[in-house]
Amino acid sequence: MKGKIIKNSDNINTKIREILESLISKQIFDAVFVPVRVPTGESFTYLLIKDKNILKDCIPLPPIMSVQGARAFKDLTRLGKLKYKILCVMRPCEIRAMIELSKLRQVTLEDVSFLSLDCPGVYQTADYIIEPEKYDKSFSSLLEKWEPEGLRPNCRVCNHFSNQEINSDLHIGFYDQSLILVPLTKKGEEIFTSLGFESTDDLADWENRKNELLRRREEIRNKTFTELHNQTNGMEGLENFFKGCINCHNCMRVCPICYCRQCFFESTDQLRRESEDYLIRTEKKGGIRFPVDRMLFHLGRMTHMSLSCVGCGVCEDGCPMDIPVGQIFNFIGDEVQKMFEYLPGRDKDEPIPVLTYKEDELHEYEDAQETK
Amino acid sequence: MEEQEFLPRIIGFLCNWCSYAGADLAGVSRLQMPPTLIPIRVMCSSRVDPLFILTALLRGADAVLVAGCHPGDCHYQYGNYYTRRRIALIKKVFDQLGLETDRLRLAWISASEGGRFRDVVTTFTQHIKEKGPNPIKKEIFL
Amino acid sequence: MKALKIAKSPDDAIKELLSSLFENQKIKGVFSLFYDQDYFYGLVTDKELFNKLTPTAPVMPANGGKMLSRLTMIEPPAVPIAVVLKPCELRAFYELSKLEQANLENLIFISFVCAGVLSLKEIKNNIEEKVANANQKQGLRECCQLCENFVPENADLILPLIDGDNKTTIFIKTERGEELLQGIENNLVEEDFDSAKLSSIKEERSRYREKTWQNLKTENLGIPGLIDIFGRCINCHACGRACPICYCNLCYFDSADNDSGPRVYEAELERRGALRAPSGTIFYHIGRMIHVSLSCVGCGMCSDVCPVSIPVGTIFTRVAEETQRLFNYVPGRNLEEKIPISTFEIKEFEELGEA
Incomplete structure (x- = not known):
């Protein structure tokens, strides 16, 4: 060069x-x-x-x-x-x-x-x-x-x-x-x-x-x-990983990719619920945490934006509780991006994988049974 | 260019039912006044969100005038009383943060008071001229 | 005032009281601060989980008033729930009910004289140890050190928490509180608040407040001073999201109304020579002060969640003190009192409209 x-x-x-x-x-x-x-x-x-x-x-x-x-x-x-x-x-x-x-x-x-x-x-x-x-x-x-x-x-x-x-x-x-x-x-x-x-x-x-x-x-x-993978394996590992999270959603707010004006996790659907809804959930488990759905938020956000995650780590900087959120997003981002051979920001003409499809792909995720 | 005489830009929120008509009357009566007011018609002075005022001032307007019906004359009965409270609140916040409160003025001007409209615009313009341009105009770190 | 004496630590006394209320079917659940691996607000209907209660721990992971409003936003709970909140959280909850974001029915309020909570920044690593060794002054939120409203006013039952070790007095403030305890706790005593001790704490806080205001001198800030304080703001709006009073699902400052088109930016760039991005940070903070300062309870969540350590809460408390004084309004004091900008008087501020 x-x-x-x-x-x-x-x-x-x-x-x-x-x-x-x-x-x-x-x-x-x-x-x-x-x-x-x-x-x-x-x-x-x-x-x-x-x-x-x-x-x-x-x-x-x-x-x-x-x-x-x-x-x-x-x-x-x-x-x-x-x-x-x-x-x-x-x-x-x-x-x-x-x-x-x-x-x-x-x-x-x-x-x-x-x-x-x-x-x-x-x-x-x-x-x-x-x-x-x-x-x-x-x-x-x-x-x-x-x-x-x-x-x-x-x-x-x-x-x-x-x-x-x-x-x-x-x-x-x-x-x-x-x-x-x-x-x-x-x-x-x-x-x-x-x-x-x-x-x-x-x-x-x-x-x-x-x-x-x-x-x-x-x-x-x-x-x-590898360490992250071992650490976050299973729900228990994840719960432990996000321990201390106060659900302020600031990771999402500083993220360059999370562009929604109103995040799904802050929308009316999520925040305005009947008290009955909360009480039923409480009865089932004995108790629930407020704000509810801490893990849903992190895992949900992961499914929403990890394909485009550039791993900048600004989310971790924005976290008031020092949760290593940037690291897990980087790790999961890397995994899902490999799956589609996609690298965010490599080429502006390369569509985001979930916004496109190929007819012949990902058969390993389909039902094993032959339909034909 | 900077050396030219400073002509303030005043954003005026005028109530449709009184001050806006008052301004109109001042115009058709050919009353002389400085061309400093940029009128925005609102259906009631209480339609003016505090953030409108803040936006105008932070974007570099030299002053803001909010004009509505005299107390007791509101087309919607009580709108202007709410306006008055909001202006009091905004001025208090400004005051507490060391921002200039006298770049914001509330005036009651009825539809028949063309003369009063001229007086308000003239005195306000004079006051802002003496104060000079809004210093926020050139600020970049807003 | 009638009072109940329990020879246990405050947390254990509350647990004991709640357990006996629960067994007697007076309450069906408890909303309070809990500890289970970390501190969080929770709603519990299983008595087994009562032992995880830590209502008086000096931690505020989120404003409890805001959390409780989520539960009661649309309708009050169908069954009676006992709620243990800090005074500022309770006041926030009252404000939210004025804003039609919360419902007070079927809730029994228990509160206590609050010595302040530890700043999240102080305790984020090693939370358990820091809480266990919490010292009355070290690591408290700035807003807590400034707080003069640390004695709860609107609760049914109040704990002064100044009795010393293993002695707890629970004062019964309301008729509802009395009704609640009827047939459960019979050895009530007649006693008064130790107001001397409380007023000495208050004096200390007032002195600190006075000193802080003297150093801060917000009235001299102007735009340059505001830029010095908020200049490093990254516009993440975390302060607004953590604020118990900022209840809007979609804040104005996040909405399309607040978007500017390219022509606006071009004009600004031509005029100023440069344009800050993200823009509108000072606008956001002053705007939010105008929007919520009248209801600001001074809980300090905003300062705690700020990723760039701007003392948002301190500035807000200062401005709120003045705006609230303007209308002689104390947020959360009384449900009958309307939020000042949602009402008016015919004869007031008459100097404002005059020419």
Whole structure:
């Protein structure tokens, strides 16, 4: 693979910012969607920026993911495209969620281009808010070492942290204090050339390191998933796994894929019931828990969205009770996606498996008896 | 462009049965007043959800005027009393959060009070001119 | 006031009382906080499960008033149920009944003087140990430390919980309470609340409140101050979902009414140069204050569930104190009192409408 290596980029955020500024100056894009530190400094938020003066403050690769970029972008284009050419600067899992949301018709990708970044993972938001300086410091060394310690659990097992199977236009990787620019699509190629770059540098070092990291991640991933599988086996295991859940549904509310305005589990059907209904259930078991159907919610949500789960882990960040909900969704997501050979966000023309079918498939799930 | 004289944009929620007709009367009587009010007709001042007011102010309107029938004259008997409570509540919340309460005004203007409509718009505009533009206009982290 | 003395810890005293009420067919079930692997609200009709009751544990996994409203939303239960709730939960339940989300019939209310609950953030790991070693002050919710309404007013039976070890007094506050105990507990004594002790707690709380308000100074916030506090809000609306008063199935701020089309965003972007996403976070918080602050019972669930640790409950309690004072309204105090914005007086706020 060929690309452009920009050497001596010890501050990657500054370097990427320069690229973004030049893209706006050259009017290749009208606006950039990119994270910015909030005024008090302890967290980040996405901004759609048109004004170059504001772009100066952007942090393209922040150490946390307080909001999933796709969920943030959804707000802006749910009712239709903006009249601008927009460049979204995002982590790979955010771009994958964007692609999924576009399949679900919740974002408009027309005139939207993607700049993906190598992602070493993020810290947990709640930790970061307390000691931002400490985590800022360790994040800069993280880009050198790529050690999984202290990261969001899902980031530790992530196997799509770079340009692996990504639907992005331009990718920026980091290696040895250099920025690696790789155009991935025709659109990306155009952006790349307009910046005055040529794909002449050999990227073997970066790719070798990437593959080595991937191998290490896959190892941890397999180990973690096996543990999870043992831990959550059967209803008892699941009950124990979700112990402490207060049923606040916040995992669903921060999830980029859960786009429903009104979740089924918060709908009238679920919340407004006759007291008789509750009393009958109580009589049968001796007692019931309020709010009811805690497990139904988690398992139900799993069936609803796990095919599109990008494993970003933002649900775990949003959980006030620290339930490892992101990990189990990642694990189950992985299993069901394998079943359909589907990878969410890989290709925007690949339909979500439950929205399509093949006549000749999944016979092992049919009744064994021959009907003919 | 910024140097031009500041002309406030005031969103006016006008009750169909009184203030809106009052505004109309002011117009046909050719009363002179600043062109600052953007009228929105509502069927009763109590139709104005507090969130309408909040939306207008946060999106950068310089002021909001809610105008309805004089107490006792509501077309629906008591609507304007509810309005009054809501305005009191909103002003209290604003006050407690250090937001400017005088960018919101409640006025009773009947259908026959064209002159009063002009007075309200004129004095309110003058007041907002003195205050200057709504600082929220340029804020990005809302 | 008539009172019943039981030489047991409060939780055991409540269990004993409930068991004897249950055996005498005065109640058919119990709604309370339970412990079984974790703390949760539950409805129980099997006496065997009464031993899992922990009504006075300093934990609030969800506002009990909100949970009870789920049970009674459409109709009151067909059989009498005894309910043990904390004072703020009971007040929330009363507010919900004013909002037609709850039904008080067939419910017998038991409440207690509440020393506050532990913040969920404090106890989320190792909940059992933290609860067992709960100290009166450490790790309490900020809202509990600010709470001045910790003495229940509307319950049928009230436990002051300040008697010391293995002594519990249950005061009978209402006629219904008296009726309930008739023929079951005969050795009632005549006693009064130890109001001196309660007022000293209240004074302490008021001082803390005063101090907090002095530090907070919400009246000086303005938009910059609000951005400092709510700037990191991720717009997940968890505070609203956990709030006992926010009962709407579909909140306005989640609804299509609150969606803006591309033209609105374009205008905003042109004007401001940049656009925050998710947008409307400050709008959400001020809007919610206008919508629910009059009924805010200050339970602090909102602060506890906030994933980015914004002190939502503290700000709400401050604003609610002022808005409630404006109408001389205390949420949950009295069922006859209407929520101020659902009623009016002919002669009030007359300065507002004048030119």
